[in-house]
Amino acid sequence: xxxxxxxxxxxxxxxxxxxxxxxxxxxxxxxxxxxxxxxxxxxxxxxxxxxxxxxxxxxxxxxxxxxxxxxxxxxxxxxxxxxxxxxxxxxxxxxxxxxxxxxxxxxxxxxxxxxxxxxxxxxxxxxxxxxxxxxxxxxxxxxxxxxxxxxxxxxxxxxxxxxxxxxxxxxxxxxxxxxxxxxxxxxxxxxxxxxxxxxxxxxxxxxxxxxxxxxxxxxxxxxxxxxxxxxxxxxxxxxxxxxx
Amino acid sequence: xxxxxxxxxxxxxxxxxxxxxxxxxxxxxxxxxxxxxxxxxxxxxxxxxxxxxxxxxxxxxxxxxxxxxxxxxxxxxxxxxxxxxxxxxxxxxxxxxxxxxxxxxxxxxxxxxxxxxxxxxxxxxxxxxxxxxxxxxxxxxxxxxxxxxxxxxxxxxxxxxxxxxxxxxxxxxxxxxxxxxxxxxxxxxxxxxxxxxxxxxxxxxxxxxxxxxxxxxxxxxxxxxxxxxxxxxxxxxxxxxxxxxxxxxxxxxxxxxxxxxxxxxxxxxxxxxxxxxxxxxxxxxxxxxxxxxxxxxxxxxxxxxxxxxxxxxxxxxxxx
Numbered sequence: 001x002x003x004x005x006x007x008x009x010x011x012x013x014x015x016x017x018x019x020x021x022x023x024x025x026x027x028x029x030x031x032x033x034x035x036x037x038x039x040x041x042x043x044x045x046x047x048x049x050x051x052x053x054x055x056x057x058x059x060x061x062x063x064x065x066x067x068x069x070x071x072x073x074x075x076x077x078x079x080x081x082x083x084x085x086x087x088x089x090x091x092x093x094x095x096x097x098x099x100x101x102x103x104x105x106x107x108x109x110x111x112x113x114x115x116x117x118x119x120x121x122x123x124x125x126x127x128x129x130x131x132x133x134x135x136x137x138x139x140x141x142x143x144x145x146x147x148x149x150x151x152x153x154x155x156x157x158x159x160x161x162x163x164x165x166x167x168x169x170x171x172x173x174x175x176x177x178x179x180x181x182x183x184x185x186x187x188x189x190x191x192x193x194x195x196x197x198x199x200x201x202x203x204x205x206x207x208x209x210x211x212x213x214x215x216x217x218x219x220x221x222x223x224x225x226x227x228x229x230x231x232x233x234x235x236x237x238x239x240x241x242x243x244x
Numbered sequence: 245x246x247x248x249x250x251x252x253x254x255x256x257x258x259x260x261x262x263x264x265x266x267x268x269x270x271x272x273x274x275x276x277x278x279x280x281x282x283x284x285x286x287x288x289x290x291x292x293x294x295x296x297x298x299x300x301x302x303x304x305x306x307x308x309x310x311x312x313x314x315x316x317x318x319x320x321x322x323x324x325x326x327x328x329x330x331x332x333x334x335x336x337x338x339x340x341x342x343x344x345x346x347x348x349x350x351x352x353x354x355x356x357x358x359x360x361x362x363x364x365x366x367x368x369x370x371x372x373x374x375x376x377x378x379x380x381x382x383x384x385x386x387x388x389x390x391x392x393x394x395x396x397x398x399x400x401x402x403x404x405x406x407x408x409x410x411x412x413x414x415x416x417x418x419x420x421x422x423x424x425x426x427x428x429x430x431x432x433x434x435x436x437x438x439x440x441x442x443x444x445x446x447x448x449x450x451x452x453x454x455x456x457x458x459x460x461x462x463x464x465x466x467x468x469x470x471x472x473x474x475x476x477x478x479x480x481x482x483x484x485x486x487x488x489x490x491x492x493x494x495x496x497x498x499x500x501x502x503x504x505x506x507x508x509x510x511x512x513x514x515x516x517x518x519x520x521x522x523x524x525x526x527x528x529x530x531x532x533x534x535x536x537x538x539x540x541x542x543x544x545x546x547x548x549x550x551x552x553x554x555x556x557x558x559x560x561x562x563x564x
Contacts, residue, residue, distance in 0.1 A: 006353060009349060012349065013349050016340050016341050016345065017337075017338070017340040020339075020340055083332075083337065086332065090300045090302065090332070091350070091353055091354065092325040092326035092327075092355070243302060243303055
């Protein structure tokens with residue numbers, strides 16, 4: 001119970017500290033989600049229904065990944081630079097809760113963009129969604145894995161390098177990952193890389209959750225994702241616990 | 245070791261690795277008891293912050309033990325943290341929050357109950373005269389107010405041990421007095437307070453014990469009276485010169501320091517009357533603007549201790 005209370009208090013702290021930029025952050029999230037759908041639509045012209053469904057169900061994944069992979073490490077890098085991380089670490093709060101509260105803040109922030117992205121996609125391409133009952137926990141798993149990977153990156157790398165790497169990762173996610181288009185379009189070697197990376201399973205999971213009539217996720221992909229989630233969360237928690 | 249021991253540090257050593265490895269702590273022994281304010285003096289780089297960071301488990305010691313309120317702080321940093329509250333040397337950024345909100349949130353994070361924390365935060369704001377800024381966004385408050393806010397955040401729900409790292413920095417003289425009162429009160433209410441400071445003159449009146457740290461070792465420790473005992477019977481005479489004037493000290497005064505328009509020296513107490521007469525003549529002759537005679541201060545002792553250490557240090561560094 002204390003853990004939940006402390007997580008919520010920490011989240012409140014982070015939330016309020018960002019309060020000046022909160023509306024802007026939400027707007028940017030919404031923009032990214034909508035832009036992915038509409039922008040890709042422009043790129044591919046008038047897509048056939050399968051391609052359209054791919055695009056519309058890929059957009060929310062992109063939102064979740066950018067929030068986790070970019071926003072979370074940027075916040076961590078910022079708190080490292082301004083010195084608040086070291087102070088927070090002197091508080092009698094279990095280390096894992098810092099991760100949990102940041103995750104909570106960013107997931108909540110990502111939500112409006114994600115929902116709007118789905119709605120805009122469905123309207124723009126005139127597609128029918130079939131939402132699976134487990135969509136919410138699936139979304140949380142994706143969001144948590146992305147944030148944990150981002151957190152681990154920002155913990156290990158010096159702040160300026162961390163923000164460079166995460167910005168590069170956004171391009172990889174946007175253009176070189178089978179999120180908005182099928183994996184078959186990529187060169188074989190890249191397909192093989194994505195068999196072990198977490199991005200494709202994330203996309204598959206969200207896709208299957210949004211349109212369960214059209215897509216499924218294999219047990220293997222789910223396993224890859226869960227392993228990534230565990231390893232990244234463990235690494236992030238270890239980095240938070242580390243003593244110089 | 246008594247029941248009321250809050251912090252016991254023995255043989256603490258820490259070396260930071262890297263190309264220019266630094267032996268930050270080189271065998272520190274330190275005790276803080278409940279109800280005591282212990283001052284930790286030392287110049288920049290003496291090893292104070294490293295010591296504090298080991299106590300709260302941000303830095304892992306190479307050697308030595310830290311017992312915090314009965315807990316082995318090296319083996320159980322999490323439990324140790326629950327018993328200590330720290331005001332870091334750097335201000336905690338609280339942009340987006342107001343001082344009151346920041347104080348209350350930290351109090352609740354530290355396990356305080358909502359209404360109790362609110363009451364205590366209100367008391368602290370009152371006691372430190374923060375009222376006019378308490379509900380202003382942190383972006384708009386001055387460095388001194390931010391510093392006092394950080395202090396209040398630390399003591400709103402104090403641990404058994406309270407560590408304050410330079411709490412008076414940037415704080416105006418009036419509020420500094422209020423701050424010292426609060427620090428004294430913390431100890432009187434049962435906490436052990438470890439006070440890291442450069443402000444020897446002001447700390448002298450508040451602390452029960454002092455430890456002087458230099459090059460990662462405790463050079464001297466004791467009560468303020470005990471530390472100045474060697475200088476008892478000696479007074480310090482300070483002169484403010486008029487521009488262009490020079491003075492030659494009378495017999496019996498040992499020159500201590502000299503800067504632009506400022507001279508200081510030490511004089512045995514029995515010769516003090518003679519020196520006062522001399523100084524008064526200098527004032528009449530227009531050589532000095534004013535003078536003062538004060539008991540040998542802790543600051544003098546501190547500077548002497550560290551200078552002695554400096555004199556011995558070079559040989560040691562070559563050997564290392």
